[in-house]
Amino acid sequence: MDTNVTTDSLEYGVLTKDLNLWYGKFQALKSVSMSVKKGQITSLIGPSGCGKTTLLRCFNRINERFSYVRTAGEIVILGKNIYDSDVSLIELRKNVGMVFQRPNPLPISVYENVVFGLKVHTPRKQLKKSVLDETVEKSLNEVGLWDDLKDRLKTKATSLQLEQQQKLCIARLLPLKPDIILMDEPCSALDVEGTHAIEELMFTLRNKYTIIIVTHNMSQARRASDECVFMLLGELIEHSRTEELFINPKNPKTAEYIEGRYG
Amino acid sequence: MSSNLTESTLTLPDAIPKRVKRVGRPRWAIIGEQALELLIRISGISAIVFVLAIFFFVFKEALPVLYSHNFSIKEFLFSTQWYPTSVSNVRYGTFALLVGSVTVTLLSMAIAVPFGLGAAIYISEFCGPRQKETLKIIIELLAAIPSVVWGFIGLTVISKLITTITGTAVGVNLLNGSIILALMSVPIIVSIGEDALKAVPDSFREAGMAMGTTRWQLILRVLLPAAKNGLLAAVLLGVGRAVGETMAVLMATGHSVKIPHGVFDSVRTLTANIAAELGEAAAGSPHYRVLFLTGILLFVITFIVNLTADFVIRGIKRK
Numbered sequence: 418m419d420t421n422v423t424t425d426s427l428e429y430g431v432l433t434k435d436l437n438l439w440y441g442k443f444q445a446l447k448s449v450s451m452s453v454k455k456g457q458i459t460s461l462i463g464p465s466g467c468g469k470t471t472l473l474r475c476f477n478r479i480n481e482r483f484s485y486v487r488t489a490g491e492i493v494i495l496g497k498n499i500y501d502s503d504v505s506l507i508e509l510r511k512n513v514g515m516v517f518q519r520p521n522p523l524p525i526s527v528y529e530n531v532v533f534g535l536k537v538h539t540p541r542k543q544l545k546k547s548v549l550d551e552t553v554e555k556s557l558n559e560v561g562l563w564d565d566l567k568d569r570l571k572t573k574a575t576s577l578q579l580e581q582q583q584k585l586c587i588a589r590l591l592p593l594k595p596d597i598i599l600m601d602e603p604c605s606a607l608d609v610e611g612t613h614a615i616e617e618l619m620f621t622l623r624n625k626y627t628i629i630i631v632t633h634n635m636s637q638a639r640r641a642s643d644e645c646v647f648m649l650l651g652e653l654i655e656h657s658r659t660e661e662l663f664i665n666p667k668n669p670k671t672a673e674y675i676e677g678r679y680g
Numbered sequence: 681m682s683s684n685l686t687e688s689t690l691t692l693p694d695a696i697p698k699r700v701k702r703v704g705r706p707r708w709a710i711i712g713e714q715a716l717e718l719l720i721r722i723s724g725i726s727a728i729v730f731v732l733a734i735f736f737f738v739f740k741e742a743l744p745v746l747y748s749h750n751f752s753i754k755e756f757l758f759s760t761q762w763y764p765t766s767v768s769n770v771r772y773g774t775f776a777l778l779v780g781s782v783t784v785t786l787l788s789m790a791i792a793v794p795f796g797l798g799a800a801i802y803i804s805e806f807c808g809p810r811q812k813e814t815l816k817i818i819i820e821l822l823a824a825i826p827s828v829v830w831g832f833i834g835l836t837v838i839s840k841l842i843t844t845i846t847g848t849a850v851g852v853n854l855l856n857g858s859i860i861l862a863l864m865s866v867p868i869i870v871s872i873g874e875d876a877l878k879a880v881p882d883s884f885r886e887a888g889m890a891m892g893t894t895r896w897q898l899i900l901r902v903l904l905p906a907a908k909n910g911l912l913a914a915v916l917l918g919v920g921r922a923v924g925e926t927m928a929v930l931m932a933t934g935h936s937v938k939i940p941h942g943v944f945d946s947v948r949t950l951t952a953n954i955a956a957e958l959g960e961a962a963a964g965s966p967h968y969r970v971l972f973l974t975g976i977l978l979f980v981i982t983f984i985v986n987l988t989a990d991f992v993i994r995g996i997k998r999k
Contacts, residue, residue: 477890479886479889479890482885482886482889484808506892507892507893507894508892509892510889510890510891510892511891511892514890514891515890517883517886517887517890519883521881521883521884521886521887522887523884523887523888523901523902523905523906524884524905524906525905533891533901534891534892536901537891537892537893537897537901538892586887589891590891593891593892
């Protein structure tokens with residue numbers, strides 16, 4: 418069993434086994450077992466309330482900030498069940514970054530937003546100004562913001578355009594070198610061009626990071642993901658290559674959803 | 681379904697009483713609304729009227745002393761000699777009183793701010809819903825204690841504590857007054873500070889948590905910067921309370937006019953001085969007028985505090 422886990426984890430970024438979750442008495446996830454391939458973009462789709470965001474929020478255990486949430490089952494990330502008692506939430510969240518539905522840069526400067534993670538996770542003595550400067554340039558370059566913002570590093574991040582804010586929210590994850598980036602409907606607050614820009618960015622980040630994205634937008638799932646997971650009422654219905662799921666769905670429920678009969 | 685529909689259309693004319701259609705409104709409604717509007721306008725304007733009336737009265741009582749031959753504004757502001765009832769050599773120097781007010785306020789804030797903000801953070805971020813409710817009720821109770829009662833406590837309990845613990849001769853002093861004032865300002869700081877923290881959007885908390893902050897880092901690096909305007913307002917309201925408080929400091933500070941050299945020295949504040957002496961000063965006498973002038977000085981101080989607060993908060997907002 419143990420060896421199994423380690424070999425699996427080499428190939429997979431996230432493995433869930435029989436994952437159940439309750440909000441109070443309401444069961445939001447029902448025995449979800451899935452495996453997310455490393456270095457690929459996997460999208461979670463399904464109608465509202467199907468549990469896709471809930472599932473995403475399990476992967477960095479941010480669900481647990483509400484005391485009425487109860488979970489059972491296993492999630493294996495980096496070869497370890499993240500529900501084991503010796504798992505440090507701080508280390509887990511360092512390795513599993515998250516981008517939220519509404520861009521939520523902190524109300525501090527652009528520069529401070531990018532180095533926030535480093536400052537949180539490294540002892541102050543090891544932080545050198547030169548390293549921080551370099552990190553800011555590299556991270557902002559990676560998300561394509563450096564040219565726009567290099568003269569405005571001191572401006573408050575919450576005053577940027579929404580698209581820039583969302584890119585900044587991705588940029589601030591990069592200095593921590595996460596393995597997995599979770600995105601919870603990252604484009605729902607953006608216009609068409611912003612959406613396009615974020616999707617482009619996802620393509621450049623693929624391979625380096627395992628990306629899991631929740632989306633309401635089926636054409637986005639189709640355009641921007643390698644694999645697709647369809648969920649319904651807390652259950653995983655179908656998980657396959659994106660083109661296959663959209664062209665040749667195996668489950669009739671999936672077919673109905675992608676044809677737009679409900680959603 | 682269709683039979684239902686016809687039935688309801690048939691009964692409709694009976695259900696709704698016949699009325700004359702019109703665009704206008706009855707006269708009583710218009711007059712009523714205008715009366716209500718007038719009432720609201722009067723209550724709004726009355727605030728201005730009252731403030732102006734108070735200004736006028738205080739200035740009217742105070743200003744004549746400025747032209748009196750044995751009064752100099754320089755002495756009033758910078759001399760520590762307060763001998764208003766001296767027969768041979770009357771001196772009206774309020775500098776020691778000013779220093780008394782300032783030191784008592786500063787020391788009380790040094791005590792109240794850490795406690796107040798700490799309590800606000802605890803209530804808003806750490807405790808469960810039931811504990812939160814209990815704590816808030818108790819803190820509101822603390823705010824409801826009259827200042828004379830605080831004065832009792834300063835005079836008896838805290839004074840005794842200070843003399844037995846530190847061995848100093850007099851228990852009513854700067855430290856005593858500051859502790860009492862701190863206890864009085866904490867409820868304000870807590871409730872305003874807690875509101876400020878509650879107003880920080882949850883998305884900031886989630887952003888911080890998702891970056892792997894510890895609870896402490898979340899507070900220090902996310903919540904405090906995000907709530908700093910409100911927290912500053914909380915502190916300044918506390919300062920306002922401390923500067924203006926009279927009865928409790930009158931009873932707890934020892935009431936001696938001198939510049940303190942340590943926390944165990946007795947002081948007198950501007951407010952306490954007015955409260956203690958105005959009743960004995962003959963109306964219209966120079967002493968009486970100087971006390972009113974002290975009131976104006978106090979007003980100027982609180983005005984400056986409020987104004988700086990306003991500017992600081994606006995400056996932060998603009999950034």
